[in-house]
Amino acid sequence: MVGVGRFIGEFEYTIDGKGRLAVPVEFRKKLSPDENKFIFLPGRFQTIEVHPSTEWNDYEDRVLRHLPEHTEEAQRFFILLYSQAGEATLDVQGRVLLPKHLREWAGIKNDVVITGAGKxxxxxxxxxxxxxxxxxxxxxxxxxxxxxxxxWEMMLRFRGDVRKD
Structure with missing residues (x-):
């Protein structure tokens, strides 16, 4: 992970009337000093997935660029991924503006639970x-x-020690 610590824990917060959400102090402390941008995506389990922009850029380089782009499934995935994504910058009070379409998709009104998921x-x-x-x-x-x-199996394959069960 580039410049970001692990996000762990769970926190209850409230979104303000303008759709802004304070990022937990514990999470802000994990960011590198120059990191203040986040990428928002529709997440698994009907959540909003939030990536620091440096981590997201690293993920694009490590994973997304290796996905086949010519299949219909991959094209649908990339179109939805990037069209439904949002981007926001932390304000001076440590808040981000959550994209309205993602709040609606996740069924979020005022109260939220923010959970760490590693990167x-x-x-x-x-x-x-x-x-x-x-x-x-x-x-x-x-x-x-x-x-x-x-x-364990991935590690064995990486080392070339494939088991024959």
Missing amino acids: YFLIWEPERYRKFVAESMLNYQRDRNEAGRQA
Whole structure:
């Protein structure tokens, strides 16, 4: 990750009447001193996904540029990704203006839950977040074990030690 610490934790905030949201101080402390721009995307689980612009640029270079652009699926993905994205700069009070179309898509009115997701963070409608946590905790250990297994297999493939099960 270029110049950004890991975003962790969860925070409850309120969007003001102009659609601005304060970025948690804990998250702002993770940014490099010259980082003040964010990219907003429709996220998984009907959230708003928020990337610091330097991290987003790094992601585009590492991942997106390797995706095939000639398939119909990829074209749809890229069109939606970039047409639905938004961009905002932190103001002097540490707030960003959330794109209205993304607030509507995520079902966000006033209150939100902001959660860390490592290199980026998510903005949730509170009830959707509570439901997600309740359902996900039921499978936490299984999902953790599966993610660990997949990481182990990727590491073995990278090293050339492919297992024959």
